[in-house]
Amino acid sequence: MSYENNTKLLNDPDFKVVYRDFEERLIEKIQKYTISNAKDLYPRLKTKHYLAHGSYGLCPDVLLNCYREWSLDIEADPAVFYYRVLYPYLIRSIRVLADFINTKPTNVFLVPNVEIGIASVLQNYSGRVCCFDLSYQAVVNQLEKFDLVKIPLPALGKEAILDTLREFLQNNTVKLGIFEHTTSPTGIVMPIKEIIEICKSFGVDTLIDGAHGIGMISLDFQELKPDYYTSNFHKWMSSPRGCAFLYVDPKHTVRPLISSWGYKLGPWNEFIWQGTNDYSAYLAIPLCIKLFKQLNYIERNNSLARWTGNILSRAWNTKTLTNDYASMVTLTLPKNLKADFDLHDALYDRGIQVPVFVFRNVRMMRVSIHVYNNKNDVVVLGRTVLELYGYPSDYPGYSALLEAKL
Ligand SMILES: Cc1ncc(COP(=O)(O)O)c(C=O)c1O
Structure with missing residues (x-):
């Protein structure tokens, strides 16, 4: 296995999700958890009333253990791990994730966080872009190098937001709109499906910042149909940090920030290897989704x-x-x-x-x-x-x- 033949495995109709022994043991462990005893999954939590999950997430021990087992496995033989073990298991993560969000595995790329997902998409754009005036400042900072228009949103109700966007697009030409699924720090769930539809009708591409998307809101990409959507696993899916995904509509091509071994072999081969790194958080995705389904929260x-x-x-x-x-x-x-x-x-x-x-x-x-x-x-x-x-x-x-x- 190497970076060159990933796409084959990605599309293989006979691909089966196989768990390692340590994962089987962890899967066994999560069986006893339901919402009513879910707090026991977080034995490290010291603060008595932690009402700040939206800030950096909080990872349960069972997922940290999965992450650690993968990290330890590297040291059994790093050459074997990086040449033979890593890629099929990364592809397993992507296939399980794609199934979970109802899209094809070829439309999904793993990235360490939402800001990197956004930066990857922005590389393809120049000219005028827009966002709402309550967008997350760290993301707005990335947009400052463009001809950026911040659309003022004086009223925060659904119809007011949609009317404001429609009126803006009637009077302005932009190439790309960057919109949050759930705003931060304000927690507003934006009418993202309608926003995407309105943008489409004006020929504007949409990049959805779903930092607080997956795990807080059910996602179905056959239905949502954005141009791009990026979401953190380490927030509402409670995964180990350093784990997010980028969805790209197949009509677009996005390249990762680093041109490494997969260069010019298609986005798939480019994204899967971004230099020597510990990819363990990505490898814990199947267990993370299993835990999510178990608790169904x-x-x-x-x-x-x-x-x-x-x-x-x-x-x-x-x-x-x-x-x-x-x-x-x-x-x-x-x-x-x-x-x-x-x-x-x-x-x-x-x-x-x-x-x-x-x-x-x-x-x-x-x-x-x-x-x-x-x-x-x-x-x-x-x-x-x-x-x-x-x-x-x-x-x-x-x-x-x-x-x-x-
Ligand atoms: C709306 C929004 N966008 C982007 C981010 C950045 O996410 P990250 O730091 O994981 O890249 C956050 C983080 O809280 C956020 O709330």
């Missing part, structure tokens, strides 16, 4: 996040930023009745990790919900914010929280 996380939005906004007498959210809900905070202080740090001192930030001049909090979170985390957060902000014990918000938990 998208609907549960999203409905607990909705419960969170409802109960906190009621207890604090505040508002969620939008109704269009999935596993991350952003809320305005209650009025602080005390002298100003750093709310994030004060919460952290009390065992709660949650991002607090300013969006459009208003202080907000983004609460993430994953399998290891429960209603108690949310009630503790709600109560602690009221206490820190100086609300007396007869303030009705406290009883709203107590009643909701029952």
Whole structure:
């Protein structure tokens, strides 16, 4: 096996998913987990109420062990590993992933993170590109070298977003639009299917930043049909870090950032080898998808996040930023009745990790919900914010929280 004949294996109709012995053992281990005991998958978690999954994810031990086993396997004989073992197992990861997101394996490439996925696509473009004015700044920084138009989004409802985009495209010519599936830090789930359709009708290509896509929202690429979509496995799929994918519509050709051994052998052979590296996070994808299917958490996380939005906004007498959210809900905070202080740090001192930030001049909090979170985390957060902000014990918000938990 070498980088030169990957495509054959990629299309082989007789290809079978085979697990290594250590994977079989880990698969056996995950059988006992359901949502109700899923917190036990994360024995390393020290912070009592970790409501910040959206920041860097959180990897369960079972997936870290899979990652480690692959890394250790390299040292049995690195030459054998890189020449013979690596490629078929990378292709296994891609085939399992492609099946999971309903596309062909030839349309999917593994990359270390979303920013690299985005940079790979941008290499092919020049001229005018657009994004919304609430896009993730690290990505916007990549766009600064283009003729970039940031489309202002004063209103954040679905129809307002679509109307704004339509009106913009009626009056402007752009080649590529970069849009987030779920915005950060604000957690808005954008109407991405409609955005893609509108862009198509104006002849504009779409690059979807799905950093918070896979694992938070079900993905079906036969249905979604973007030009490009990149998503982190290490966020909502909870995989070891350094694992993301880039989907490319077959009508386009994207090259990786590094022209290495696969150079001029087609994108497939180019992407699969990006220099000597530890590719173990990619190799853990099949187990990661197995764990996802075992816990089947998208609907549960999203409905607990909705419960969170409802109960906190009621207890604090505040508002969620939008109704269009999935596993991350952003809320305005209650009025602080005390002298100003750093709310994030004060919460952290009390065992709660949650991002607090300013969006459009208003202080907000983004609460993430994953399998290891429960209603108690949310009630503790709600109560602690009221206490820190100086609300007396007869303030009705406290009883709203107590009643909701029952
Ligand atoms: C919307 C969005 N885009 C891009 C990124 C960058 O992801 P990464 O740092 O994994 O490349 C993030 C990270 O949080 C994000 O939230």
